[in-house]
Structure formats: C-alpha cells, structure tokens
Amino acid sequence: xxxxxxxxxxxxxxxxxxxxxxxxxxxxxxxxxxxxxxxxxxxxxxxxxxxxxxxxxxxxxxxxxxxxxxxxxxxxxxxxxxxxxxxxxxxxxxxxxxxxxxxxxxxxxxxxxxxxxxxxxxxxxxxxxxxxxxxxxxxxxxxxxxxxxxxxxxxxxxxxxxxxxxxxxxxxxxxxxxxxxxxxxxxxxxxxxxxxxxxxxxxxxxxxxxxxxxxxxxxxxxxxxxxxxxxxxxxxxxxxxxxxxxxxxxxxxxxxxxxxxxxxxxxxxxxxxxxxxxxxxxxxxxxxxxxxxxxxxxxxxxxxxxxxxxxxxxxxxxxxxxxxxxxxxxxxxxxxxxxxxxxxxxxxxxxxxxxxxxxxxxxxxxxxxxxxxxxxxxxxxxxxxxxxxxxxxxxxxxxxxxxxxxxxxxxxxxxxxxxxxxxxxxxxxxxxxxxxxxxx
Numbered sequence: 001x002x003x004x005x006x007x008x009x010x011x012x013x014x015x016x017x018x019x020x021x022x023x024x025x026x027x028x029x030x031x032x033x034x035x036x037x038x039x040x041x042x043x044x045x046x047x048x049x050x051x052x053x054x055x056x057x058x059x060x061x062x063x064x065x066x067x068x069x070x071x072x073x074x075x076x077x078x079x080x081x082x083x084x085x086x087x088x089x090x091x092x093x094x095x096x097x098x099x100x101x102x103x104x105x106x107x108x109x110x111x112x113x114x115x116x117x118x119x120x121x122x123x124x125x126x127x128x129x130x131x132x133x134x135x136x137x138x139x140x141x142x143x144x145x146x147x148x149x150x151x152x153x154x155x156x157x158x159x160x161x162x163x164x165x166x167x168x169x170x171x172x173x174x175x176x177x178x179x180x181x182x183x184x185x186x187x188x189x190x191x192x193x194x195x196x197x198x199x200x201x202x203x204x205x206x207x208x209x210x211x212x213x214x215x216x217x218x219x220x221x222x223x224x225x226x227x228x229x230x231x232x233x234x235x236x237x238x239x240x241x242x243x244x245x246x247x248x249x250x251x252x253x254x255x256x257x258x259x260x261x262x263x264x265x266x267x268x269x270x271x272x273x274x275x276x277x278x279x280x281x282x283x284x285x286x287x288x289x290x291x292x293x294x295x296x297x298x299x300x301x302x303x304x305x306x307x308x309x310x311x312x313x314x315x316x317x318x319x320x321x322x323x324x325x326x327x328x329x330x331x332x333x334x335x336x337x338x339x340x341x342x343x344x345x346x347x348x349x350x351x352x353x354x355x356x357x358x359x360x361x362x363x364x365x366x367x368x369x370x371x372x373x374x375x376x377x378x379x380x381x382x383x384x385x386x387x388x389x390x391x392x393x394x395x396x397x398x399x400x401x402x403x404x405x406x407x408x409x410x411x412x413x414x415x416x417x418x419x420x421x422x423x424x425x426x427x428x429x430x431x432x433x434x435x436x437x438x439x440x
Contacts, residue, residue, distance in 0.1 A: 001048055001050050001082050001083065001161075001165070002048065002049050002050040002053070002059065002080065002082070002099075003046055003047070003048050003049075003080065003081055003082065003083055003084045003086070003087040003165070004046065004047050004049065004063075004066060004078040004079065004080050004087060005044050005045070005046050005078065005079045005081075005084065005087035005088040005090070005091040006026050006030075006044060006045040006046075006047075006070055006073075006075040006076070006078050006091070007043065007044050007075065007076045007091045007092065008022040008023065008026075008043075008074060008075055008076070009022075009071075009074050009075060009076055015181065017181065018180075018181045019043075021178075021179050021180060021181065022073070022074045022075065023039050023042075023043075023044075023045055024039075024178075025073060025074075025178055025180075025198070025199070025202040026045045026070070026073045026074075026075050026202075027039055027045045027170045028170075028172075028173070028176075028178070028202050028205060028206050028209075029069070029073060029201060029202045029204075029205030029206070030045060030047045030205065031170065031172050031205065031206070031209040032204075032205045032206075032208035032209040033047060033049050033052050033056065033062070033066070034047055034048060034049045034051065034052050035169065035172075036048040036049075036169060037169060037170045038084070038167035038168060038169055038170060039170065040084065040085075040088065040167055041088070041116045043116075044088050044091060045075070046084040046087060046088060046167070048084070048165070049062060049066075063078075063080065066078050069201060072197060072198055072201050073198060073201060073202070074198060076091065076094075077096055078091070078096070079091035079095060079096050079097075079098060080096065080097060080098055080099050081098030081099065081103070081106060082098070082099070082103045082161060083103065083107075083158060083159055083160070083161050083165055084158065084165045084167065085115060085155060085158045085159035085165075086098055086103060086106055086107050086110075086159050086160075086161075088114070088115070089107065089110040089114030089115055089133075089159065090106070090110070090114075092113065092114050093110065093111065093114060103160065103161055104160060107133055107134075107159050107160050108132060108133060108134035108137070109132060109133075109134070110132060110133045110159075111131070111132060111133075112125055112126070112130065112131070112132070112133070112136070114133065115133070115155050115156075115159065116155075117148075117151055117152040117154075117155035117156070118133065118136060118152060118155070118156075121148050121152070124147075124148075133156065133159065136152075136156065137156060137160070141153060172206070172209050172210065173206070175274075175275065176202075176203055176206045176207075176273075176274065176275040176278075177272065177273070177274050177275075178199045178202050178203070178272065178273045178274075179270065179271070179272050180195050180198060180199055180270065180271045180272075180273075181269065181270050182195050182268065182269055182270065182271065185224050185267035185268065185269050186264075186267065186268050187264060187267050187268075188264065189259045189260075189262035189263065189264050190256070190259050190260060192219075192221060192259060192268060192271060193252070193255065193256050193259055195271050196219055196252075196255060196259075196271055196273065197248075197252055199219075199271060199272075199273035200248055200251050200252055200255070200273065201248060202273075203217065203246075203251075203273060203275060204246045204247075204248045204251070206275075207246040207275075207278070207281075208246060210278070211280065211281060211283060212244075212246070212278050212279060212280055212281050213243075213244035213245050213246045213278070213279060213280075213281035214241065214244065214245065214246060214251075214275050214276075214277065214278055214279075215240065215241055215243075215244055215276075215277035215278075215279055216238060216239065216240045216241070216275075216276040216277035217238070217239055217251075217273060217274065217275050217276055217277075218236055218237065218238045218239075218273070218274045218276055219236065219237050219239070219255065219271065219272070219273055220234060220235065220236035220237075220271070220272045220273075220274070221234045221235055221236070221264075221268045221270065221271050221272070222234040222268065222269060222270040222271075222272075223235075223264075223265070223266040223267065223268060223269070224266060224267040224268065224269045225269075226267075227265075227266035227267070228265075228266065230265070231265040231266035232265065232266075234268070235262070235264070235265070237255075237258055237259070237262060238276065239251075239254055239255055239258055240277075241254065244279045244281050245281075246281065312334045312335070313334060315334065315335045316332040316333060316334060316335060317332070317333065317334075317335045318330045318331070318332055319331045319332075319333055323386065324384045324385075324386055325384065325386060325402075325404045326355055326384075326436055326437065327355075327358075327359075327436075328390070328402075349382040349384075349408065350379070350382070350408075350410055350420070350439075351437075352419075352420035352436070352437025352438055352439050353437070353438065353439055353440035354437060354438045354440070355420075355436060355437045356435065356436055356437065356438075359422075359434035359435065359436045360434060360435040360436075361432060361433070361434050362375075362421065362433040362434060362435055364432075364433050367431065369411065369421055369423075369433035371411075371413055371416060371419065371421075371435055372413055372414075372415040372416050373413060373414055373415060375411040375412065375413055375419065375421065376411060376412045377409045377410070377411050378409075378410045378411060378412055378418070379409065379410040380407065380408055380409030380410060381407035381408060381409060381423070382407070382408040382409075383406070383407055383408075384404065384405075384406050384407075384408060384422075385404065385405045385406070386403075386404060390402040390403075404424070405424060405425070406422040406423070406424045407422060407423045407424070408420065408421070408422045409421050409422065409423070410439070416438070417438065417439065418438070418439040419435055419437070419438055419439070420435070420436055420437035420438065420439065421433055421434060421435050421436065422434055422436060
C-alpha cells in the first residue's frame with residue numbers, strides 16, 4: 001500500500017469553516033488519483049494510490065506531482081507510509097518519508113500525540129511510562145482495551161498494518177462548487193487570483209476525476225461586512241473558453257486577463273467558484289506514437305516530441321545522398337537534422353525493399369550465382385560505378401579507396417524470393433557475385 005496524508009497549513013485554519021473547506025477541497029482534488037480518499041479525525045486527508053502509480057508515470061512521478069500541487073491547496077507537504085495512520089502520524093511531526101524503513105520501526109518512533117486515539121489519553125499513558133507508540137504497544141492488550149477502550153487498539157493495529165485501513169470514502173460530487181475564505185481582505189481584483197488559483201486547482205482535480213473539461217465557470221466574491229451600502233453583497237465573473245479544457249495554467253491566464261478589467265466596489269473576504277458548463281473530454285493517449293487521425297501536427301513536430309522522450313540519438317531519419325552506391329545512398333541522422341540541400345533523384349533502376357548490412361558473397365557454378373539453389377537472372381545488368389573519391393581508414397590506419405564498379409541484377413530464387421545481386425571484379429581480377437538486397 002502507498003498512503004499519503006495531507007494536513008492543512010496554519011494559515012488555512014483561521015476558522016473551523018476554513019479548515020473544513022480546505023479538507024473538502026483537497027479531498028476533491030485527490031479523487032483524480034484514486035477513489036480511496038478519506039477525511040480522518042476531522043483534521044487530515046488520506047489517499048491510497050498504489051493502484052494508480054502506473055497511470056501517472058510511476059511511483060516517483062506521482063509522489064512528485066502530489067508534492068508540487070498540495071501547497072497551492074493550502075496543505076502541508078504530504079507524508080507517505082504503507083498505512084494511513086502511519087502517514088498521518090508522520091505528517092503531524094513533519095516527516096515526509098515513511099517508506100525508507102520498516103513500517104514497525106517508523107510507527108514505533110511516533111510520539112503519543114501522533115494519533116488522536118493515544119493523544120486523548122496522553123497524560124495517563126505518560127504516567128505509565130509511555131512516551132512513544134512503541135511503549136504503548138508493549139502494554140498488555142487486555143488491559144489497554146479495558147482502560148482506554150477498543151478504539152485505541154484498533155487505531156494502533158491499523159497504524160502497524162495489522163488491521164485493514166477502513167475509512168468512509170469521499171464520494172465524487174456531481175457538481176462543483178468550492179469556497180475559500182481569504183486570509184486578509186483584498187482591495188484589488190488582480191489580488192484575488194492567488195486564492196482563485198487554489199479553487200481552480202480543485203476544479204481541475206474534480207474534472208480529471210470525472211474525465212471531463214469545462215467550457216464555462218463563474219468566480220464570485222463576497223464583499224466585507226464593513227462596506228458601503230452602495231457596494232452590494234459582492235460580484236461575479238463568468239469565464240468561457242473556446243474549447244473544453246481542464247488545463248490549470250490556461251484557465252488561470254484566462255481568469256487573470258478578465259480580472260484585469262474588474263474594479264472592486266469594496267474589499268473582498270470570500271471567493272466561490274462554480275463550474276457552469278462541463279462536457280466529456282477525450283483523454284490523451286499515452287502511446288509512444290500518436291494516432292495521426294487524432295492529431296493535426298506536422299511530422300516534424302511529432303518527431304521532435306518523440307526525440308525529446310527517447311533522446312535525439314535514438315530517433316533517426318534517412319537522408320538521401322548523391323551517391324549511387326547502395327551502402328552510401330542513405331545516411332541515418334538525428335530526426336532534427338535537416339539536409340543541407342535537395343539531393344539528386346535516385347537512379348532509375350530497381351531498388352530492393354530490404355538491404356543487407358553488408359554484401360554477402362555468393363557461391364557460383366559456371367559463372368552462375370547460387371543462393372539456396374541456382375538463381376535465375378530476371379533483369380540487368382544495371383551498371384553502378386563511383387566512389388573513387390571516397391576513402392576510409394582501414395585496420396592498419398591507412399586510407400582505403402571505396403571505389404565500386406558493379407553490374408546489378410534482379411534474380412529469382414525458388415526458396416528466397418526476388419533478390420538484388422551484383423557482379424564485380426576483385427583485386428585478383430576474379431569475378432565474384434554478392435547479395436545486397438531483397439525485394440518484398
């Protein structure tokens with residue numbers, strides 16, 4: 001199991017209502033990752049995400065994403081552990097990682113205040129010599145149950161993983177309506193964007209959980225009680241998008257542009273966000289190669305995206321060279337490399353579908369090439385000559401000329417199909433046959 005526990009920040013707990021709003025908002029946001037989300041002890045949100053790690057790119061990426069987004073929700077950094085109460089206890093003492101050590105060692109070190117069940121009897125337990133949960137665990141279970149009640153044993157068993165984590169799960173609401181009490185009154189409309197972004201993050205989590213996007217949403221605000229009679233109770237702003245979306249940055253930028261044209265009639269102390277027009281949204285495929293029917297991007301943009309994912313040296317594209325020798329006719333270069341100029345068209349001779357990495361010398365009988373039996377020449381010869389200018393270093397460190405003088409033929413094999421072979425003369429003036437390609 002992989003549990004995370006989220007506690008509200010101190011500034012999010014200016015009132016019991018603001019604490020409840022923060023917990024409800026964080027729980028709604030967390031439903032995009034897993035349906036196993038709960039509010040426990042009326043003070044924390046816990047979520048179990050072990051079944052969702054692959055969907056979100058693996059455990060590390062999921063943990064990183066949760067850690068990056070929860071501060072914008074008014075929550076402290078999440079704590080991670082194999083059980084919900086262990087994660088909650090770590091969160092209360094400010095420890096993030098409870099996965100690097102055995103579960104028992106992690107829970108043993110927690111103070112009595114880490115769990116509500118033990119914190120309620122902290123004085124009595126301290127008089128018994130208990131300072132940590134490990135000390136409580138050493139007490140006789142029967143005596144603990146009679147003196148402190150069965151709920152304490154149940155909480156300890158859940159923390160140590162000896163009893164399943166059972167919580168009333170938060171249900172995904174059918175509609176979205178969120179509220180935020182601002183820490184201080186704001187006089188400028190642009191200053192509302194900070195709080196509105198928290199509500200938008202909750203909205204995006206709710207939309208992701210429903211596999212939907214929004215076309216219109218309304219941000220409303222309530223004026224401070226100490227306002228003039230002409231100011232009214234508050235105001236509202238409805239934002240409409242051209243396309244169905246749940247992109248946080250796009251929604252935030254759009255809201256900022258509209259708020260720039262709003263003048264507040266009185267200081268604002270509360271924000272509310274409501275989703276007006278919600279539509280199903282097609283999910284983006286996680287496949288490596290995108291479906292061309294669902295994308296209007298050019299081939300170059302697609303190749304750049306794949307190269308960014310796999311590395312430029314792992315995505316190559318062929319560039320036609322001005323060379324009639326088959327092994328030098330095509331150069332494979334990184335996909336983002338562009339040819340310097342348009343090469344000359346290939347020669348008007350047959351070209352095989354598959355080329356061998358290196359020519360394969362064939363046996364011959366009476367100057368007739370053999371490959372899995374005698375070959376029948378269908379067409380040819382096609383003369384290819386060149387490479388006198390091309391030199392490569394050999395094993396001895398000397399430059400070796402790559403001159404090629406070849407007569408190519410299309411040959412038929414009863415067992416291997418249609419082949420691309422050539423005849424050339426070796427340095428010994430002896431004629432030799434080579435197989436270089438296969439036609440589909």
